[in-house]
Amino acid sequence: MPKTLRVLYSAFRMAMLHWIADPQWVIPNVIAPFIYTFVALTLFKEARGPFGLYAVLGGGMMGMWGNTLYSSGFAIEFEKWQGTLEEVLAAPSNLLHVIAGKSISNALFGLTNMVAILLIASLVFRVPLGVANPILFAFSIILTLLSVSALGLIFASAFVLTRSAQVFTNGLETPIYIISGSMFPIALLPFWVHPVSYILGPTWGIEAIRIIAGQESVSLTFWLNIGVMLFITLAYVAIAAFLFKKVETKSRRDGTLVQA
Amino acid sequence: MVAALELSSQLGQASSDKAIVAEHLCKVFNVTKGVLRRTKNQVMAVKDVSFEIGYGELFGLVGPNGAGKTTTIKMLTTMLIPTSGTATVLGYDIQKDVTKIRERIGIVLGGERGLYTRVNAIDNMRYFADLYGVPVNIQKKRIRELLQFMGLWDRARDRVETYSKGMKQRLHLARGLVNDPQLIFMDEPTIGLDPEIAKETRTMIKELVEKGKTILLTTHYMFEADELCKRVAIIRNGEIVALDTPSGLKKYVMDTSVVEVEGFGITENEVARFKEVSEVLAVSADLSENKQVLKIQTPKGSEIISEVQEILKNSRIYDIKIKEPTLEDAYLRLVEGSAK
Numbered sequence: 001m002p003k004t005l006r007v008l009y010s011a012f013r014m015a016m017l018h019w020i021a022d023p024q025w026v027i028p029n030v031i032a033p034f035i036y037t038f039v040a041l042t043l044f045k046e047a048r049g050p051f052g053l054y055a056v057l058g059g060g061m062m063g064m065w066g067n068t069l070y071s072s073g074f075a076i077e078f079e080k081w082q083g084t085l086e087e088v089l090a091a092p093s094n095l096l097h098v099i100a101g102k103s104i105s106n107a108l109f110g111l112t113n114m115v116a117i118l119l120i121a122s123l124v125f126r127v128p129l130g131v132a133n134p135i136l137f138a139f140s141i142i143l144t145l146l147s148v149s150a151l152g153l154i155f156a157s158a159f160v161l162t163r164s165a166q167v168f169t170n171g172l173e174t175p176i177y178i179i180s181g182s183m184f185p186i187a188l189l190p191f192w193v194h195p196v197s198y199i200l201g202p203t204w205g206i207e208a209i210r211i212i213a214g215q216e217s218v219s220l221t222f223w224l225n226i227g228v229m230l231f232i233t234l235a236y237v238a239i240a241a242f243l244f245k246k247v248e249t250k251s252r253r254d255g256t257l258v259q260a
Numbered sequence: 261m262v263a264a265l266e267l268s269s270q271l272g273q274a275s276s277d278k279a280i281v282a283e284h285l286c287k288v289f290n291v292t293k294g295v296l297r298r299t300k301n302q303v304m305a306v307k308d309v310s311f312e313i314g315y316g317e318l319f320g321l322v323g324p325n326g327a328g329k330t331t332t333i334k335m336l337t338t339m340l341i342p343t344s345g346t347a348t349v350l351g352y353d354i355q356k357d358v359t360k361i362r363e364r365i366g367i368v369l370g371g372e373r374g375l376y377t378r379v380n381a382i383d384n385m386r387y388f389a390d391l392y393g394v395p396v397n398i399q400k401k402r403i404r405e406l407l408q409f410m411g412l413w414d415r416a417r418d419r420v421e422t423y424s425k426g427m428k429q430r431l432h433l434a435r436g437l438v439n440d441p442q443l444i445f446m447d448e449p450t451i452g453l454d455p456e457i458a459k460e461t462r463t464m465i466k467e468l469v470e471k472g473k474t475i476l477l478t479t480h481y482m483f484e485a486d487e488l489c490k491r492v493a494i495i496r497n498g499e500i501v502a503l504d505t506p507s508g509l510k511k512y513v514m515d516t517s518v519v520e521v522e523g524f525g526i527t528e529n530e531v532a533r534f535k536e537v538s539e540v541l542a543v544s545a546d547l548s549e550n551k552q553v554l555k556i557q558t559p560k561g562s563e564i565i566s567e568v569q570e571i572l573k574n575s576r577i578y579d580i581k582i583k584e585p586t587l588e589d590a591y592l593r594l595v596e597g598s599a600k
Contacts, residue, residue, distance in 0.1 A: 003393050010390035014376065014383070021378040021419075083373025087435070090337055091391035092362035098391070253341045255289055255334075 007093045011101025015075075019109055032113075036062050037120050040183065041127065053213060056127055058183035060117035061206055064110035065148055065182070066173050071106035072152030075099050076159035077166070096244040099156050100237075107149035114141060136212045140226065144205030147229050150236035151176075151201060157243035182206055201236065204229035278348075279443050279474040280313040280336060285345035287331050287498075305331040307498040308345070315442075318465070318475045320489035322482065324595060328498035329478040333445050336476070337367055350442055363393065366441030370448035372428050377421035381412055381431055384420060385438055392439035406434040410464070426457035433464060443474045450484060462488060482588035492587070496595045506587050513585035513593050516541055517561035520583055521554040521568060525575040533571050539564055542593045551578065557589055 040055035076099070079085035088098060121127040131137045155169045177183070179193055180202040186194060197203045208225035212218070250256070287306040293299050306328040313319045321329050334340040336349055338358045347354045349361045376384050385403040394402065407413045410430040415423065420431065429449065436444055446465070450458040465488060469475060479485055485492050486506045493503040502509060526547055534543045534556055542557040558564050562582050569577065 006390050006393075006396075010387050014379070014387050017379045017383060018376070082376060084376060086339065086369065087367065087374055087388070088391065090339055090362060090367050091388065092359045092393060093391045249341075252339060255287075255331075255340055 004094070004097055007097040008101040008104070011098045012105045013101075015102040015105035016108075018078075019105065032063055032066075034116070034120050034124075036060075037117050037125065041121065041125050053210065054184060056117060056121040057206060057209060057213075059121075060114035061144075061180070061182035061202065062177050063113040063117060064107075064145065065177055065180075065202065067110045067113055068103070068106050068145070068148045068152045069155060069169055069173055069176075071109070072099070072103045072149065072156045074159075075102040075106075075156055094244075095248060096153070096241055099244075100153060100240075103149045103153050103156065104146070106152070107145040110145055110148065111141070114145075131213050132215050133212050133218070136218060136222070137209065140205065140208045140212055140222075143226060143229060143233075144202055144209060147201030147205050147233040147236070150233045150240065153240040154236055154243060157240060157247050176200060176202075179203075180206060199232065201229045201232040204232065277314075278312045279315050279317070280311070280319075280347065280349055280476065282312070282332075282336065282347040283310050283345055285309040285332065285335055285347055286343045287328075287335060287340060288343045305498050306335070306342075309495070309498070309500055310345075311493055311500065311503055313474060313476060315474050316469065316472055317490050318469045318477060318488055320485040320492040321476060321478045321495060322480070322485050322492060322591060323478075323495035324480075327495045327595075329495055330447060331498075332495070333447055333476065333478060337365060337445055338362060363439065364442050366436035366439060366444040368432050368436035368444060368446045368449050370429070370432075370446075370451035372425055372452070375420050375428060375431060375435070378419060380419055381407060381416045381423075381434075384431065385435060388435050389438045394439055402438065402440070406437055410434045425453060426460065429453055429457065429461055430464075433461070437468075441473070443476070444468065446475060446477045448478055448480065450479065450481065458484075482586065482591050486587040494591055494594050502590075502594050509590045509594075510585060510587055513557065513590045516557045516559050516585055516589070516593070518583040518585050518589050519556040519558060519561070519564060519568060520581045521556070521572065522578040522580075523552050523554065523572060523575050524550065524578070526552045526554060526572060527575070530571055530575065534568075537564070537567060542589070544592050555589070555592070557585065557593055 036059035037056065040059045043055070076085065079088055089095065155172070158168060159166075179186070179189070179197050180200045181189070181197060182202065186197045186203065189197065204225045208222055208229065211222045211225065285306055286304065286308060289303045289305055291301045291303050293301070309328070309332055311319075321332065323329050331340065335342050336347055336354060338349075338354050338361050341355060350364050352360045352364075354361060376387070382403060385406065386399060389399045389403065404413065407416050410433060412427060412430055412434065415427065420428065423431065433449070436446075449465070450461050453461060462484060465475065465477070469488075477485075477488065489506060491503065491505050492509060493500050494509070495501070502512065504511075526545065528547070531543060531545045531547070531554065534540050534554075539558045539560045540556055541559070544555045546553045556564070556568065565580060568580065
């Protein structure tokens, strides 16, 4: 296995071992989605059209995004708490690969969030969730998760510099959730918000998920959404790599990381 | 020791006859204070530090808290960029060859933190083996050898949070060796350990040197530096104030005796009064225990006993001894008494 993949896998594995060792993830991944779904379905109860799907997917995205954003940012804080950050930084591996491995692990746990939402909506609230193309539906969700994860990676770089980054990312959770059109179509948002929506990978991902949930045949629009999301995700990874390089050099020069 | 350790380095090294060459290293930190009225200050943590360490040497860097030991180590391990000065580690430049240096060195930090306590020792070792790019076909054998060497193999599959302090420190040492480093940086590896475990750790450190490893060790304990190190640098306020063999450093205080006073009720004011006596070169005091110990360095020896009794007339004196100076006394003289 190439060295980079080995580091990604090892960081992923270590994060998974901690998820398993620490069952507090049940709260953000099962209980919180239940509450999201209940609130969303209550809000859209009287509405017509595909709002049941919007509510369910929106609730899922909210939990998933919150989980990934929090966990990716928390990846650096976690190392500080454990006192392992210095050891990890002193290793010859690229810190971006270590954090990316952890972010993918967080994204996978974000997936449990989405699955929990779908199950709760279907079994508890009896929302009809007939998915026309389950394979592409799952494929779209996984790609959207990776996109969310890559976005989380950009925010994680801020944590290399300062723990105050937590305030920054906490403040971004709800705006990004709304601007990406997770709960309702972005057409309902003011037009000046649209450019921001379009540079968010999850905006295209959630649209692709909705398209494929409602139609059996695969349309060009679906693939267009997937393609744009992939392009934006790659751009996020490139931006994150650039930011990590910058903040690492800055922290080595200023000593901010070891003092923090 | 439980098992023999067989390590053979897989990585090459740049051509250099010294493991470390530090030349005029300086590190300045910018410190910002206040919220509304922000003031910026500069703190010089390391000033013009130069030294060399040969291959296979155990070199000690000792000094009080905040002296610049850790900052020096962080620059040499590429975790901090020096403000000025240069250094090579295993022949590689600390600013240009960051990855090459990191691949070839090991870092062992003291204390109970720095380990993933929710997972077991093997998972800790495996994770760092991957971060250091240790080939998978070597990892399994090496991790087993290291954990056996450290006497941890029987508990290797237990969560680290169930380990004692000593076991955690041994795991730190094992983790620091996972990439089979040519050079190991040990930052206070025996801090907080009980005497028996600290002794065990020192024995392991000696064995590593016997196996050809080069070690840069920082410590607060002078007897430890005396026992382990071939040469010792004493650092104070970011500057190296002395660099010699332990016996060479002791010569700094050959002209003095140590008057050791055991007593009770000795106050900080009384200790301060000793510092004002012209014949006293350095004073150290441990006033925390029931039996307080005061060490006074002076060329006058027993001649100052009457003065000691006069200053301590309000305290209880159990015993007064005149002793030959140790490395610790040389350290105290250099760190605290050099103003005199």
